[in-house]
Amino acid sequence: MSSLEKQKVCEKSKSKEFIEKISVLQWVLTFLAMGIFCTLFVVYLMFTSLWILSVIYFTWLIMDWDTPEKGGRRFSWVRRWSVWRHFRDYYPIKLVKTAELSPHKNYVLGYHPHGIMCAGAFSNFSTEATNFSVTFPGIRPYLATLAGMFKLPLYREYLMSAGMCPVSKPSLEYILSQNGTGNAVVIVTGGAAESLNCTSGLNQLVLKNRKGFVKLAVEYGADLVPVYSFGENEIFQQVIFEPGSWGRSLQTAFYKYIGFAPCIFKGKGVLLSQWGLLPFPTQIITVVGKPISVQEVKNAPKEVVDHYHKLYMDAVLELFNDYKQECGLTEQHELKII
Numbered sequence: 661m662s663s664l665e666k667q668k669v670c671e672k673s674k675s676k677e678f679i680e681k682i683s684v685l686q687w688v689l690t691f692l693a694m695g696i697f698c699t700l701f702v703v704y705l706m707f708t709s710l711w712i713l714s715v716i717y718f719t720w721l722i723m724d725w726d727t728p729e730k731g732g733r734r735f736s737w738v739r740r741w742s743v744w745r746h747f748r749d750y751y752p753i754k755l756v757k758t759a760e761l762s763p764h765k766n767y768v769l770g771y772h773p774h775g776i777m778c779a780g781a782f783s784n785f786s787t788e789a790t791n792f793s794v795t796f797p798g799i800r801p802y803l804a805t806l807a808g809m810f811k812l813p814l815y816r817e818y819l820m821s822a823g824m825c826p827v828s829k830p831s832l833e834y835i836l837s838q839n840g841t842g843n844a845v846v847i848v849t850g851g852a853a854e855s856l857n858c859t860s861g862l863n864q865l866v867l868k869n870r871k872g873f874v875k876l877a878v879e880y881g882a883d884l885v886p887v888y889s890f891g892e893n894e895i896f897q898q899v900i901f902e903p904g905s906w907g908r909s910l911q912t913a914f915y916k917y918i919g920f921a922p923c924i925f926k927g928k929g930v931l932l933s934q935w936g937l938l939p940f941p942t943q944i945i946t947v948v949g950k951p952i953s954v955q956e957v958k959n960a961p962k963e964v965v966d967h968y969h970k971l972y973m974d975a976v977l978e979l980f981n982d983y984k985q986e987c988g989l990t991e992q993h994e995l996k997i998i
Contacts, residue, residue: 676749681930681938683746688927690818698814721813729831729864731764731839732802732820736788739822744787751944752782753783755790756983758913759950761885762895763798763842766835768793769885772865772976774850775858776925780889781946785846786822802835803846823852833855836880846887847873852921856891856911859900861991862997863980864996867973874969881956886949886976890987894989895939899924902987925973945987973997 703713727733747753761767770782784790785801794802800823807826810816827847829852850859854866877884901907907924915921929936952971958965980995 663907678930680746680750683743684938685780686743687747687779688876688939689702690775691929692937694818695809695815697811697998698818699812703881719814719952728807728816728820728826729828730834732823732825733817733998734800735821736824737875738784739788741787744783744789747787748783748789750941751779751891751941753780753790753944754805755792755795755948756947757943758979761796761799761844761948761951765951766841766880766882766884767799767835767844767885768873768977769801769844769846769887769948770873771846771848771887771889772850772867773858773863773889773971774848775889775890775892775897776855776923778848778892779939780892780946781846781848781894782822783944784946785844786824790867796948798842799844800842801846804832807831820908832911833880836882841862844885845876845882849873849947851910852915856908856921857900860894862893863993866975866997867997869977871965871969873962874972875965877954878957878960878965878968881954883951883954884972885951885977886972886979887946888949888976888979888983888988889946890946890983891942891944894942895944896925897940900928943988944984945985947979949989959990 661975702717712940769785771778771785781803784792785803793799802823802825804825804827805819807828809819810826825835830847832847835845849870850866851870851884857864857866874884876882895978899907901911911921911923916972927936928940930938952968952975954968977995977997984993984995985991
């Protein structure tokens with residue numbers, strides 16, 4: 661290869677790397693601020709000559725208010741945007757299938773760990789970057805997230821277009837009972853409690869007392885499927901506040917009244933690597949485990965829920981141990997469930 665050809669390859673590589681960084685940066689900014697920006701924009705239009713647009717939108721919003729809790733309104737072309745392929749390649753993110761999921765059944769997928777921003781969950785279940793529909797034909801994934809986000813003007817449309825839904829009881833029950841079969845509700849079970857403790861090298865899940873998603877699966881006869889994303893905790897460096905400290909108290913209070921816990925984290929920059937909002941380009945491998953067959957039991961007693969919850973925790977541990985070495989960990993790494 662001539663020096664000119666090497667130079668062109670190098671330039672192309674740098675160009676691709678920059679596009680990948682911008683793709684990830686827009687996602688981070690969307691995650692952090694797009695909801696607030698959209699709300700302010702619609703309100704701002706009320707005080708301009710385009711006020712009629714806001715009036716029309718808010719009128720339609722009132723009529724469409726319950727759509728997020730009735731399966732939403734996904735668009736395949738949004739899930740297939742080329743920007744998501746660049747987003748995937750930045751880390752990169754990989755989806756691993758261990759068993760078939762039948763389109764004649766419904767599923768509740770528990771996603772672990774939470775991490776800071778659930779990058780693996782978004783890429784695998786809210787986009788087609790990792791070819792979910794090809795890997796699991798006939799299955800429609802619904803990534804469940806904070807219900808409050810679906811109350812924000814315009815932002816709610818963006819979330820629904822990617823196939824996301826509120827993590828609320830009416831929303832999840834509708835998908836599992838009124839939307840036919842082939843539905844896979846993806847719930848990040850650890851929530852804020854897990855996100856506040858996620859840090860590089862720590863394999864720890866908040867799961868022992870998280871039984872709501874199991875009860876949901878039992879009441880609607882949806883099979884439980886464990887999902888573990890190796891590398892999810894490695895993409896940011898978080899400042900961990902000890903329990904009882906003022907920082908942790910503030911995070912807990914924020915979660916109690918607002919619905920999510922703010923994390924202080926560090927990434928890398930777009931041009932300079934010392935500090936920034938970009939995640940570190942660490943590979944994320946999302947392994948979808950084998951489904952646990954669940955017998956439908958309405959008003960299930962505690963003993964039944966506990967039985968399936970125990971089966972689920974055992975399956976998560978087995979999944980972690982079976983794939984940890986293949987995904988870059990050592991035999992000595994252990995998964996702790998609290």
